[in-house]
Amino acid sequence: MARAPTTLDSFNAVAEPRRRQLLGLLSEGERPVNDIAESLGWNQPQVSKHLGVLLEVGLVKVRHAGRQRIYSLDAAPLKEIHQWTSTFERFWEHQLDRIKERAEARQALVRNRGNVPPGGAGES
């Protein structure tokens, strides 16, 4: 089996740094393709291809204006990613606290027994 297509979901679509860059640009406002190409310094087909992926997963919308296609951000699918990462928030939120706790535990040992366990901080 191969890797899941980038058009499968927003997790895969957004794994590509250039597509994140593209979304960042569109967060400033809607834009036609050539504008984007010039702003980012990419060539036009590459822009169209990346926009195609983003379109398939619903991260952008298109509006036809004459011969231009105006692309705009539709960030809703990012909500799923945000929510998924949120379920792990507690693991990095209290990281510093836990480090502090360990340091304090070592301090207590120093005060009680007068020596420092391996890898620990010295006494005050």
Next chain:
Amino acid sequence: MARAPTTLDSFNAVAEPRRRQLLGLLSEGERPVNDIAESLGWNQPQVSKHLGVLLEVGLVKVRHAGRQRIYSLDAAPLKEIHQWTSTFERFWEHQLDRIKERAEARQALVRNRGNVPPGGAGES
């Protein structure tokens, strides 16, 4: 050029649903490989391979315990993803508000002119 390797960053590592599942399991506590394989119903080499990717991007840690390797979650790298998606939070937070606003604008037009313009807001 090919797609970026899954071991490049957490964005790529986490694009695979099975790896998200694995992280979810590890969020309940550290576990040896065979335990994971049994819990998820995967075969052992697959578990080792996915753990290898997660290890390379720093999403898990290993501890050797006899012939077992106990893997544990290290969610810190997910913070970057969380923060990136947060950048777009305002776009989905006020989405319902904006839909409501458009609906109200149409209602106002109906009251004023007695008809509804196609799909959008007309003159004031």
Next chain:
DNA sequence: ATATAATATTCCCATATTGGAATATGTCAA
């Protein structure tokens, strides 16, 4: 109808993937 501008699509290449099967490595016990 024709030329031109704006965008999308196709073809190609080098590379990486996931899963399965088989095998290798490492660690303990007797």
Next chain:
DNA sequence: TTGACATATTCCAATATGGGAATATTATAT
């Protein structure tokens, strides 16, 4: 040392990628 358990690695197939170059499509103006 030998055997058994726990885990990692290798080899394979099918598939998908992203970039470049060339080309096709679509829409406008004359």
